[in-house]
Amino acid sequence: MNRSRTQSYWSTHHDAPFLLFRQLPALSFFFLLLAATTGFAQQPSRADQLNDEQIIEFYQRAQGSGLTEMQIEQAAMSQGYTLTDIAKMRQRMAKIRQQSNRTGQFSVDTLINRSQQGTLSQRPYALGDSLNLLRRDTIRRPYIFGASLFQGTNLTFEPNLRIATPRNYVVGPDDELVVEIYGNSTESFRLRVTPEGSVRMLNLAPIFVSGLTIEQAEQRIVGRLRQAYQGLNRPGSGTYASVTLGNIRSIRVTMVGEVVVPGTYTLSSLSTAFNALYLSGGPNPETGSFRDIQVIRNNRVIRTIDLYDYLLRADKKDDIRLLDQDVIRVNDYGVRVEMVGQVKRPAIYEVKPGETLKNVLNFAGGFTDRAYTFSITLRRNTPRELRISTITQDQIATFIPQSGDKYTTGEILNRYENRIQVSGAVMRPGDYALGNEITTVRSLISRAEGLRKDAFLNRAILYRERENTDLEAIPFDVGRLMRNETEDIPLLRQDSVHIYSVRDLREPYYVSIEGAVNRPDTIPFVTNLTVTDLIALSGGFQEGATPTRIEVARRIREDTTKVTGAETVQVFQFAIDRELNLQPADARFILKPFDVVYVRTSPRYALQQNVSVYGEVMHPGNYAIESRSERISDMLRRVGGLKSGAFLPGARFSRRGNVIATDLGAILDDPGVPGNLLLEVGDSILIPKRPETVSIQGAVLNPSTISYIEGLSFKDYVTQAGGFTDNARQKRAYVVYANGLKDRTKRFLFFRKYPKIEPGSRVIVPFEPLNDQRPLTPGERIGLISVLGTMTITLTTVIINLVRLF
Known part of the structure; x- marks a missing residue:
């Protein structure tokens, strides 16, 4: 429900008792519904105890019973429900409608209308329906200024019953x-x-x-x-x-004329004219006047209300307190005009006699910042057709609007009437106004505080807009122009002057430094920069730098077709001490654009490169590589020897995370063996303890790890793992030793020689391939050879016999 109003059904329907008598079952159902659904008939605050679902169900069933809103509210009043209860119910319903419309979910109106299909056309015109229609109309039609005042759900105009008694309050019966x-x-x-x-x-x-x-x-x-x-x-x-x-009485006020819901309303004696207007839905936006509302008392007009005073200036002087039997009449609107376009409040406005277009423009809040104020376009109705007129600025204050006028304010064009521009190598580039002091190119550059020092004086360009809006380029010599050696160029609107910089016409200059300096970098070129200056800018020499071998590589800028020899760059060498002092002969060498300075590193300078040795050695840890020729045997001597539990056959050598199979025992015995590798940074050597297990993996019945037993052979360890599986490739079996070396099964004729087993070994028995192409057994091979031999002998005999016959 959207309004907190109680409309007297008895004063407008003389046959109400008979109607209520016929609808007695529906009324009984209605009040039973109130008691069963809410249970608040005897509680002081009733509407607050309802949730949203209960309110929707209550309203649906009450409307479905055939009662109108008037009858429902009148019946509720007769059962002791107050105006406050009804007002809260209406506000709750309005809030539910607003939330459902915003979220796009199943709306309250849809739920209610489902129960009223087929009877909607017979229902009396209700306040809630009228407001919904108004909301739908305002979406399709232009906004009528003032209509939203009586459609807002957050604005109730309810009288304040907690104020001190007004001294001019008139006492009456029931007070x-x-x-x-x-x-x-x-x-x-x-x-x-x-x-x-x-x-x-x-x-x-x-x-x-x-x-x-x-x-x-x-x-x-x-x-x-x-x-x-x-x-x-x-x-x-x-x-x-x-x-x-104490308690105040109720008064009866009649709303007539062009209101949304006319009728007689029961109000509190503290109510004002605005309270009554709001309860009745306000002036009908389609036909009612918002500026000619009469309050009639004892058949005499005591006040004429102009709602624009309240809407535009918050002036409530016309919001007088009502008395019993007062009548409020909303007259038909007189003159309405529409303001659209670049005004702050586009809408339809009502105009009183004597008001001009300037007043209407004030109603609309005036022009926006982008409005074209030079003229306003008028579309006016004539007895036969429409007519377009143009109203200038001078006519606005005296122009009298007529009903049906539509005034359109356009938007200013996105162009300038007097703009000229200067860009590039001037002190203050930007937009300037054409006129008075700026009429030529020379005056424009002077207003921009002159040319910069890097200005390219031989050529500049003036861009000019032609009549068809295409751009035209007009080149000129800016140096001669500023020296008054050529005639000045007059400027036109939208002209744009661009002054080139010498930097715009060349590749960006830079110099670079690489090698043994703390911050190798490329920096913008600076005139008179020396090699020592660039080294200082890069943070100085690194510790391993060789200052005596500085090289500068310089591009050959001349035409290379005239250069003899195969040189592509020029190279200069310098000797500098660590105090950044050049030799006297080189002290005046100046860097040029694109020079690259190289600082070399000392040939014997190197960072410490570590090798890790751990395990069963006397002194495990990291060791620095002493020389480029240091090998594994040299490092094993530096660790101080092996511990008593060291197992040298299982020693492992790793490089970059990969194990390299190497026999360290053989390396110690003879450093000249091929496995004695040169050491590199990151190498590691592990000397483990003697392992006591052997691992059997692959195509065996029970892959496992078992204890190493001296004297057991390869097949003995396979037997410990349950023996070979049916798909084992026995001849491909091999052993991986603890140091990474491998040994495979060897075969001579029909005999196999299996590898030796050592502590820490891993026995690997591969599986047969999954495809059906398995190799032939020896017996199969012998049979196949016999068949082929027999076929060959038979074929030979046949050929010999054929030759003898012919």
Whole structure:
């Protein structure tokens, strides 16, 4: 529900009792639904105890019972539900609708309409439906200024019932007055104004207060109380009394004219004209006026409300307090015009007599920053067709709008009326204004604070826009122009002057340094830079640098076709000490662009390169390679010998993570063997303890690791692993020794010689290949040879016999 209103069904439908009688079962169902679903009939706060699902179900079933919103709210009022309860229910429904529309999920309206299919056309026009229609219309049609004031779910205009009693509040029947007596005597009375307009207390005569302000009523009541309390509210009496407003009465206000939902509404006596307008949905955006709303009291117009005062200036002077039986009439709109384009609030606005287009422009918030303000385009209706007019700036203040006018404000063009540009080698490049002091190229360069020192004076270019917007290039000699040796060039709008820099016309200059310096780098070329300067910029020499062998490689810039010999660069050599002092003959050597300086490293200088030796040696650890000719045998002597538990046949030599099979025992016995390799950085040597196991892997029945037993042969160890499998390739079996060396099974005629087993060995028995092409056995080979021999002898005999016959 979108409004907190209670519309009196009895005042607008004289046959309501009969209708309610016919719908008694539906009403019974409605109130049973309230009690069963929510259970809040006897609790002080009812709407707050409902969740969203309960509210949707409640509204669906209530609407499905055939009752209109008016009947539902009237019935709820008769059962003791307050305006606050109904208002909260409406706000909750509005919030649910808003959330469902934003997320695109199954909406409340869809749920409700499903239960009302086939009966929607018979239902009376309800407030919720009207607002939904208005929202849909505003999406398709231009926005009517002011309509959103009465469509917002976060704006209720509910009267504040917790404020102090207004001193000009007029007391009427059903108001409750609270009389407090304090001081020497204390007493409290709550007096309800009777329909006759009087109140009674104690044994005093009735006091007529209807039609009096709260201040006048207080004076009259205190005056009557002085009959019981002498000197009441007088200085020195010690007894005082105050009169305030307790519960307030309800008033009935009638909304007529072009409102969304006309009718009679029951409001609180503190309600104002805006409260009533909001409860009725406000002026009908299609036909109602937002600037001619009349408040009628006793058949006399007491106030005409212009909502634009409130919308544009927050002026609530017309929001007067209503009295019982007041009538609010919303008249038809008079003149409406539409503002579109580059204004801050494009919308349809209502215009009063005497207001001009300037007033309408103020309603729209004025022009935007990009608006074309020189003229406004008008589309006006005539008795036969449309007409286009142009309104200039001078006419805006006096132009009188007519109903149906549409004013369009365009956007300024993305071009300049007096811009000229200068770029390149000037002190202040940028955009400048053509005119007065800047009319020629020379004056433009002068305004840009002149040429830079790197300006290329022999040639510059002026770009000019031709009539067909194509660009035209006009070259000129900027040096002669600035020296007044040639005629100055007049400038036109959109001209652009570009001054070249000498750096724009050449390859970027740089010099480089490589080799034994701390920060080898390439840096921009600097005039008069020497070799020592460049070495200092690169952080100086490294520790292993050879300052006496500095080379500079220089490009040959001349035409190479005229250069004799095969040289492609020129090379210069220098000797520099570590204090960066050149020899006197070389002190004046200056680097040129693209020179490359090379700093060599000492031939005998090298960083420490380590080899790791660990295991069963006397002094394991990292050892530096002493010379380029140091070998494995030399390193084994440097470690101080082997420990007693060292197993030299199992020693392993590794390089770059790979094990290189080497017999270190043979190397120690004879350093001249081929396996005595030169050492490299990162090499490692492991001398293990004597291993005590042998591993059997591959095509055996039980691959395992068993203890080494002296004297056992290859086949004995295979037997320990269960023997060969059916698909074992026995003749391909081999042994991997602890030092990485390998030995395979050898065969001589029909005999096999298996390798020797040592501690730490791994016996590997390969599997037969998975394909069907297995090798022939010896018996199969003998049979195949016999068959081939027989066939050969038979074929030979046949050929001989044939030869004899012929």
